[in-house]
Amino acid sequence: MSGRNSTCRRVCLACLIYAVMSYPAWAQTKLDPKLPEYKPAQGVSGNLKSIGSDTMNNEMTLWAEGFLKFYPNVQAEIEGKGSTTGPPALIDGTAHFAPMSRPMKGKEIDDFKKKHGFPPTALPTSIDMLAVYVHKDNPIKRLTMQQVDAIFSRTRKGGFDKAINTWGDLGLGGEWKDKPIALYGRNSASGTYGYFREHALFNGDFRDEVKEQPGSSSVVQGVASDKYAIGYSGIGYKTADVRAVPLAPDSKSEAVPAEADRAYAGEYPLARMLLVYVNRKPGAELDPLRREFVRYLYSKQGQSDVLRCGYLPIGEVIATKALASVGLKR
Amino acid sequence: MNASSLAPVTENTPGGKSGRSRRPRKGNSVLAQGEPSIWGTGGALVVAITMIVGLLVLVLIQGAVTFWPMDLVRIRTVDGKVYLGEVTREETYRPEAEVFTSLPPRERDRAREAVQQAAGVARRRLLRTGNYDLTGFHHQWVSDFQIAEESKPEWGLVVERLTWGNFYGTPTAFLLDGKEVASDPDDIWAQFVNHHDAVAERFSRSVDLNRHGIGALSRKQNAALLARKQAEISYGKSSSEYAVADKQFAEVESACKEEDARIKSEINTLNKENDRFQLRLVTADGQEKILPLADIVRAYPANRLSFGDEVGIYFSRWAEFLTQRPRQANTEGGVLPAIWGTVAMTLLMSLVVVPFGVLAALYLREYAKSGPIISVVRIAINNLAGVPSIVFGVFGMGFFCYLVGKFIDGGPQHIQVAPMPPAWWWLAMLAVVLVGAAAFLVGLIGARDRAKESRFGRYLGRFAVALWLLSLAPVVYVVVHTPYFSGFYEANLPSPTFGTGGVLWASLTLALLTVPVVIVATEESLAAVPNSMREGSYACGASKWQTIRRIVLPRALPGIMTGMILAMARGAGEVAPIMLVGAVKLAPELPVDGVFPYLHPSRSFMHLGFHIYDLGFQSLNSEAARPMVYTTTLLLIGIVALLNVMAVWLRSRLRRRYLVSQF
Amino acid sequence: MTVSHPASAALESRPTPLLPMPQQPANPRLLDHPGSEESRLEKIARGQSAPAHVHAEIAQTDPVLRITSFSLWYGKKQALFDVSLCIPRGKVTALIGPSGCGKSTLLRSVNRLNDLIDTVRVRGEMQLNDDPIYRPSVDVIELRKRMGMVFQKPNPFPMSIYENVVYPLRIDGERDRRALHEVCERSLRGAALWDEVKDRLHESGLALSGGQQQRLCIARAIAGDPEVLLLDEPCSALDPIATSKIEDLLQELKGNYSVLIVTHNMQQAARTSDFTAFMYLGHVIEYGPTGTMFTNPHLRETNDYITGRFG
């Protein structure tokens, strides 16, 4: 399990590195000009169903909206109740696409293989920065990953020496000194939950006090309405009422703000690939509907949709590679 | 002992003139007076009413003001940033000491002093600054002490775009074919007003062409493709049927290709024409942006509007909200699909739930002899009404979607049931038919005998019912194991058609959820039909069914309608179960539309309740979505109220027909 | 339905002959001499049986409805005891007696409305024009169509006046509009309501006044051309004018219809009926021509009741 997981991680890491290579740091959140313009094909119709990540729910919806402009009688149905709901739907064939904010787990891949005889194909589509949000008035300057672990987890596998319960424990003074930290997080069905647990909690366990929210946006809203709160959610959901705290990998390093170039540079510790899984028999051709949707994802239009929902688009190199993985040339 | 103890008591009786011992009155007991209970009950009522009214007023106000156009404010902060936007909220707060350190040194003391004078409290306003494509944020908080200069620019323009959300800026040029034809704001605005309607008209024509023209083509092509696939499944690739289907497909494809090219060129011309018109704007911080007119839904100079203009914009926004499809992951545009989805689902549900509920109630109240079984059934029904709705959702998903739906899609194999060998199946079929026929015959004889009030007839009737029940399970078994059915949508597999959530399954699930409401209401109204009416009918020689149909049902109709109203109100507002059986975030195709067969029961649908949930908890831009939450809530309340008013109106009409005062 | 109640054996009284055989006393006044014998009413109240006193005139009439030794139980409670009556054809017969003595029960037994009550058990027989009423082979629906019934409280149906009247024909499946209209007019005229409602036949029947409603019910009852008309205190809810209208109506109906009417109003019974039966606690006490019953009753108990000394 861990072996397979680490392959997944390696894939993602590779993708991130590609992203870095294909992007000069100054490009920020601009589109890669080398991405192709989308040209509609003929005879695409049918029902396009996507079930999976909540983080990518809006992204999927934007893609579908954009795709539907080209194919108005395609029926797109988007469901996003958490990454965990994706694999079963893909295995069952109830969904054509399973957007996931984390790579599939070994067991999920095994289940898929058992039914279909080959593994599902993961398409890296965009990059998210998982941000740790605090209320806009919160003066906290930075957090180390070990501190984040000590805030959210009861196991403290990150190695911080004591549990952090109040803002005073993080060095804030004044009225903040003995205010307890209110914790907001996602429900366990979400990929964000899994990813945060793996990378910020070092595979530890969440505290029981974490208020598990049904959606990424509700985490942000929870933090916005609670002055002493902290929570984690995708960068796409940031509002003016919250602030993303710069994160440092450890106490000696510099804290990295949740900004695009830092993610492309591979410095932001909680940057992750947002994936879309498809069911494709190796060597087989995708049906027109799915083929065109995948092509749309990796077009200028598709990646500009990524920008519109606040995530980071990928570059042409990853796009070409991803298209090749489902047998498509750009 | 007895006497001695009695004597002093008599003596000590208070005011003992009469010598009679009276129970001392607790005249000042609070409970003995009526007022506390009046205050208590009245107070409870007032609290309840206040809560309801408060809720409604909140939703009403918040929902109603959302679309009112607001003034544009341009703010330059002391650290040199410039923002242009609408003020959406304001609040006061106590700034931390660090807040001031970020200000330039000269302003720092001034700001600190100002805040100190206000007892440490500062005001800040949330500006909706838009321009997300340029800045990466939608909103910005600005505290009063940060402001160096504030103004309301005359030509500040609010531009609502198809993509990327609002744009705020001042116009610098109107471009025709890339050439500047106007550069004075007045002229630019005149040009915009002049051309925008035509552009919007062309745009909607091209969307229509795309949707209906190209849509119909691909539908045709898809049908041919499916037919070919079906032929392949049924007869094999080398069969003549496949060859025919293949030929047909090729024909359709080539025909469509021509038509497709024609429509596309038409769309292209429209778009080309539209591309000629562009608007150049400059943002508050000096960036230039060229917007094609086709991308602009609506634009207005916010600070130059007369009251009439504001009203116009307000209503045009409402119109857009009610008649357009959503944009920008549901945060903008309209909610037409959600309205349709909600209404279609509710009506479909009523269509199912009313007949079933009424028949069940009729049986319970008119036919069934009261006994322990009936009591248990009644209790069960009443408890059904109290089951958490999500349970119904789970049931609906498991039973309707994954069992019935998959069976419809792909036959027995698709639900992991091995079909019976044909010989066995026919044998089982024969047995079922025989039992069914026997039940029918016995029932018939029994009915004839029962008319003569013989006890034998009643036994026969029970026997027939038992036989019916006995044949029911085998019927299901035989149907499920049929070797001759491999699904109506086999060619479409593995894509599910009915084997997933859809408006039909959602309606059935909600029907299940609301059937107790209808049963209880109907039973009550049946019970309220005076027995004297029934007796009068029987005395005229009417049979039971005639009495029910002609006397009892018409008289109970208003009550049945009440049940239906309650069921509809409950059904339309229920969100949890339908999330599992067909409500989705985006389903721009309506469950009811102008394409044959008009009602598409297998389609997923959007629902206002779910839309509210989605806006509230999953929205990209929760700040912008919040007012939409209220507006959508207002709309949902409005629709439920409208459905109710319709039903109430119908009911009162019926009432007037049947229930004029007794004397 | 002819099922003996388990308790019936114990309660069974002396068998009565199939045809009531009036016992003719030489001097009826002496039959119940004060103090000479214990009162019949007291005997009945104690649960013993007392034979009905039926006048000789009854035997000379042509009965349309014959009730023979009829007993009825509501569950364990017996409400009718061995009732035997012959209702003459073309005449008005009144049933009088104190409240709760079983008049309505008897009336409802005639068209088997009591079948609707689960707990009811009966014994004995009735015949309508020599056709049995309580036999397993009898079609109750057909039977009820041969009788018309008017209830104590007006019970028009929730439909138009017209539909109310033609209801008995509607349930028979009559579609011919001319025939329906003819019956409607005839019945409404028969019930002395035609002139009042002829312009609003299609308004709700519930929009009429109480007396009009009751006459509407009478019109409905005679629309099916019944062999017997059963009236259960038809005037109890009406004012004197409506009452007198209905009484006039009874006089008109007499001859064409055989009427069995329950009433608490002695004057009404005296005015409208040809024969009167006096009932007490489920027993028929005395039955004879109305004239005799009210001016010269054979039994002292009857006299007491009529003069209002009890009941």
Ligand SMILES: Nc1ncnc2c1ncn2[C@@H]1O[C@H](COP(=O)(O)OP(=O)(O)OP(=O)(O)O)[C@@H](O)[C@H]1O
């Ligand atoms: N449905 C019933 N169930 C049980 N007992 C009943 C029922 N209907 C009537 N009874 C009883 O039968 C007896 C006769 O009742 P019935 O209605 O025939 O009296 P009545 O002579 O019509 O009285 P009134 O003049 O008050 O109408 C009464 O003691 C009554 O309590």
Ligand SMILES: [Mg+2]
């Ligand atoms: Mg009575």
